[in-house]
Amino acid sequence: MSELEAVGHETAGRGSGWLARKARGAGRGLVIAIPYAWLFLFFLTPFLIVFKISFAEYALAQPPYTALFEFAEETYLKVTLALSNYQFLFDDPIYVLAYLNSLKIAAISTLIALLLGYPMALGIARARQPWRNVLLFLVVLPFWTSFLIRVYAWIGILKNNGLINNALMALGVIDQPLALLNTDIAVYIGIVYSYLPFMVLPLYANLEKHDTALLEAAADLGRKPFSAFLTVTLPLSLPGMVAGSLLVFIPAVGEFVIPDLLGGADTLMIGKVLWYEFFNNRDWPVASAVAIAMLILLVVPIMLFQHHQSRQEEN
Amino acid sequence: MVGRRGLFLTSAMAFGFAFLYLPILLLILYSFNASRLVTVWGGFSVKWYGELFRDDQILSAAWVSFEIAAMTATLACVLGTIAGLVMSRFGRFRGRTLFSGMISAPLVMPEVITGLSLLLLFVALEQAIGWPSGRGVTTITIAHVTFAMAYVAVVIQSRLAGLDESLEEAALDLGARPFKVFMTVTLPIISPALVAGWLLSFTLSLDDLVIASFVAGPASSTLPMVVFSKVRLGLEPTINALATLLVLLATLTILVSAWLMQRQERNQRRQAARALAAEAEEAATTD
Structure with missing residues (x-):
């Protein structure tokens, strides 16, 4: 495909993006990185933490949950996963x-x-x-x-x-x-x-x-x-x-x-x-388990449905 | 068209709008009620407005809320515009699927989950690196920016999708750098969308109870948090007065911004017409 054809093709497709061609390299990466980093830190990471705490146990402490990872006798890593919160949701x-x-x-x-x-x-x-x-x-x-x-x-x-x-x-x-x-x-x-x-x-x-x-x-x-x-x-x-x-x-x-x-x-x-x-x-651990259950049973199906719908519209 | 069906649609609309507006009108009416009993009319009075402006708890919470809303709206506009630009003008890049997922997910995320997850993040961050030390205005603003920027990104993205790229292409072909093209061509065209995004973020932030309740510290209560704790205890005439002022503020803001946008559009159209006329004249004289 010649250079001219490529340009014509890209402008024809909606949202093909002039910045995709003209702005390359460090500048482009930086522009993407700003909102990317924000959402990664303040939207995605929190869910990983909720997921982690949903396996902890309630404790009278500040913050009120047990640690999952502990260095027992300072030599090996001890991992305690409590599945009790999820069982509790069904019991x-x-x-x-x-x-x-x-x-x-x-x-x-x-x-x-x-x-x-x-x-x-x-x-x-x-x-x-x-x-x-x-x-x-x-x-x-x-x-x-x-x-x-x-x-x-x-x-x-x-x-x-x-x-x-x-x-x-x-x-x-x-x-x-x-x-x-x-x-x-x-x-x-x-x-x-x-x-x-x-x-x-x-x-x-x-x-x-x-x-x-x-x-x-x-x-x-x-x-x-x-x-x-x-x-x-x-x-x-x-x-x-x-x-x-x-x-x-x-x-x-x-x-x-x-x-x-x-x-x-x-x-x-x-x-x-x-x-x-x-x-x-x-009870932060049980609240976290409820949040994870909501995420899986509610948000994920909705997002999949919307994704499916927008695919259909494109076709 | 008029006839039985027209009648049905008209009465359905009348019912719908009555349903939407009667509760608000009653709220406003009873803010001028002299009686303390919110549902019994005891004569006209503006004393609840006086009481509202002597209520330090509400006033300081209102100040905190407006401060957070203004910061949220500004930051969310910057981040959301960049995100919308990335989605509609950057073509494909690695991690695009994850990015578009993270931009659209806050729109469908239940507030209780967003609030809880951000609180747990702030607690974990404080334990790990000592920041943010305690929770308050900063943590609420960060939380609000995170969901508001998703709304701004949607608004900007849909504006950019409906926009012909040839103007930007032309500026590039004339040798302008991408950043200059964005500042001088793209930004002025999307400025109405930007205003809408700013107002939307401001409203969302000012309105949020659930997320703020999770990530606020003991010292910082926002206006919805104070209103909620008062409302839970029962009806409160000062809340009616506050409601009236907020409805008035929202109506004025929307009317003024709609008027400004219309005027700007008309100006742009007039300028374009003038430019065309000048061009045509020039073409006529050179011929």
């Missing part, structure tokens, strides 16, 4: 239950967010121009305000003498306040409320690109609007639905703040269990 049903319950709560919340967010995204995509931007702005704005405070707002609405119960009692619908706060329902509301923008935005980005001519064609061929929606719009919007659902599901599974503030004592979620293991029981 005590609370961990398996919390993991399954997290998946359940995240899945149901994601479904509600999809059912609520889809018509919103469709409505925004079909709105006329100055309105469309205003509506989009209104979807994004809550995201920029404090997450903690948005969750806090629901305490005043859901509690026993809160706004919903006061209103229903004033209207005479109920005589006794409904238990809403500190239930799973409150957790669903909190998650849907917090992550709804993440559902609407990718859906909107997908729906906005649809060619309305397709729907007109379906109408010309005698399809009723709802049937045209089911056969044309819905299948085309599948990538947007997957993207939005992942953006809600992923943070919801590991959520701590929402189940802690809105959920009850029996609302088990894995993020909350890890928090309590660490802050209340001060």
Whole structure:
């Protein structure tokens, strides 16, 4: 391949990178090294340490865990690996239950967010121009305000003498306040409320690109609007639905703040269990084992799925 | 289009937006409530704002949080821009797969895991080399930069992917060095993305409770940590006042930055049009 062809080829491919050709040697390596070193030290290394400590035992010490490597009699290295933390995760049903319950709560919340967010995204995509931007702005704005405070707002609405119960009692619908706060329902509301923008935005980005001519064609061929929606719009919007659902599901599974503030004592979620293991029981090795289990059962599958998806998109 | 379906979409949107905004509006409304009981209206008053500004714990935590957020946003923009540039303009290099994994992983990592792992790293580092001695603003900032730079990298990368490389190529062909090309060509074009990345990092840092709780020392509490400990004990009218101020701040920031970006875009378009016109005129006179 001639030099010219090579250049043409590289500019044709998206993101081929002019810096790949022009900046070579020490300068290029240094530029890569800066973010690389940061992420290596502050993102990758910590997991190795968590992995190590998950094999340690709880000890009344500072920091509160036993050393894995000890020089016994200063001659040979003694390695103590405690597998008890992992066994503990399976022996005590609370961990398996919390993991399954997290998946359940995240899945149901994601479904509600999809059912609520889809018509919103469709409505925004079909709105006329100055309105469309205003509506989009209104979807994004809550995201920029404090997450903690948005969750806090629901305490005043859901509690026993809160706004919903006061209103229903004033209207005479109920005589006794409904238990809403500190239930799973409150957790669903909190998650849907917090992550709804993440559902609407990718859906909107997908729906906005649809060619309305397709729907007109379906109408010309005698399809009723709802049937045209089911056969044309819905299948085309599948990538947007997957993207939005992942953006809600992923943070919801590991959520701590929402189940802690809105959920009850029996609302088990894995993020909350890890928090309590660490802050209340001060058991760092078990907390580390929970983190490693979460990583393997949750984060790795999600990353593999995303990797697989981006591969598919490239093809 | 209007009809039963239009009606359905409109009412779904109305419900959705009411769901998004009613809780915030109620929060704001009740910040002006004279009664201590947060859910019972007792007349108009601004006394909770006065109480908020006398609450030293909240004020000092707010100062710590803004300080951390500003440092985080700035550092995350530098590192995230470099990372985004590496991902979209550096072609293949050894370790690229690991790099792209480390850039995208913080986006899907549960906060409790990030917080715990960074805390264990800081403890191990302190034992091994004596740094960081104790935990506080520095450790929180490092933790926040680590996840915020991933968001900035995504924003910058998607901006660069949608950008024609021919401008940068042209500057290179005219003999500019790569660093100069980046500073004079790439950086001005991606500056709106950079502003968005900075604001995003600032917000993420200001908002974070979980990671900060793990890596903060006993002496340094951030604003979300103080709010969380107050909220856990029950409703607190000063928190409503604080919430109102934060919502106001966020709305103003977003409106102003959107307006600035629009103006800059318009200016750029006008300049480009002027340059084209001048060129056309020149071409006409030489003919």
